[in-house]
Amino acid sequence: MSLTLYHHNSSVCAAKVRVALAEKSLPWESRLLRLDGDQFEPGYRKLNPRSVVPTLVHDGRAIIESNIILEYLEDAFPQHSLRPDNAADRAAARLLLQNLDNDVSGIHHAASVATYAIAYRHHVIAKAGSTERAELSKAIDxxxxxxxRAWLEDVVYKGIHAPAFAAAIMRFDLLIADFEQRLSSSIWLIGDHHSIADVAYTSYMIRLDLLQLDALWRKRPAVADWYGRLRARDSARAVLDWYDPENIETLTSRGRETAETVEQILAGLETRHEH
Ligand SMILES: N[C@@H](CCC(=O)N[C@@H](CS)C(=O)NCC(=O)O)C(=O)O
Structure with a gap:
């Protein structure tokens, strides 16, 4: 049996698969992409025609899309099952996984917007050697x-002042409010067993935390407690141990610079909820 994961050190959707592999104690080989254009190389495109990570190759067969990979791992390796044990809970877990998906209303998209608006835009600016829109556009290309590309240019150019950023914070706020409700009546996202749903959100929660977006759960004790338990699991290391320390520094220091604006956006949302 061989499992090879094509991934990236800080990509949240690739980290999601590493967490599942860790929870299932499955051995795997690593192929790291830099995502600096190497995702478009013909060899990789053959495995993943969408030119994104992750891709899991199991005994020569390529599986793409992180949610589908998580489901695949459950089917192919039912030991250490991460699936809830009844049909209704499985459906609930699938819905939470679908929530993450990367169309523009998904959490994955919101996480990408927040990451670029707060932190990674500074990498693009450094690469372009300019803050001019046309130069940034070339660097992105x-x-x-x-x-x-369709959303990135505006976010890189305007940072946390891009309309997409406030929309992303609003999306997270709705998600975390929903989690607070769930976690007030169960230990994990779906019922009292750690499941595929908790696995799928681990890398996203860590990303929000690194970006200093923990204001999202400051007044939500059940989420704060759940996140503490996720972070304490060995599988959380499958997220953090792969990050470049430099990247962690960029995410946290840039996050500190923007935390006040985020608090203002959240305060605005709270006032809206009150009406
Ligand atoms: N829905 C896909 C999303 C994959 C995705 O967007 N991966 C990002 C990293 S998190 C990527 O490879 N980006 C490179 C690019 O967009 O060129 C999944 O969950 O696998």
Whole structure:
């Protein structure tokens, strides 16, 4: 049996698969992409025609899309099952996984917007050697696929003042409010067993935390407690141990610089909820 994961050190959707592999104690081989354009190389495109990570190759067969990979791992390796044990809970877990998906209303998209608006835009600016929109646009063209390109330029150019950023914070706020409700009546996201749903959100919660977006759960004790328990699991290391320390520094220091604006956006949302 061989499992090879094509991934990236800080990509949240790739980390999601590493967490599942860790929870299931499955051995795997690592193929790291830099995502600096190497995702478009013909060899990789053959495995993943969407030119994104992750891709899991199991005994020569390539599986793409992180949610589908998580489900695949449950089917192919039912030991250490991460599936809830009844049909209704499985359906609930699938819905939470679908929530993450990367169309523009998904949590994955919101996480990408927040990451670039707060932190990674500074990498693009450094690469372009300019904050001029046309120069940023050229730098983006060299590394990103067209789908990401559609939203990225505005976010890189305007940072946390891009309309997409406030929309992302609003999306997280709704998610975390929903989690607070769930976690007030169960130990994990779905019932009292750690499941595929908790696995799928681990890398996203860590990303929000690194970006200093923990204001999202400051007044939500059940989420704060759940996140503490996720972080305490060995599988959380499958997220953090792969990050470059430099990247962690960028995410946290840039996050500190923008935390006040985020608090203001959240305070505005709270006032809206009150009406
Ligand atoms: N829905 C896909 C999303 C994959 C995705 O967007 N991966 C990002 C990293 S988190 C990527 O490879 N980006 C490179 C690019 O957009 O060019 C999944 O969950 O596998």
């Amino acid at each position: 060299q590394t990103m696929n067209n789908k990401s």
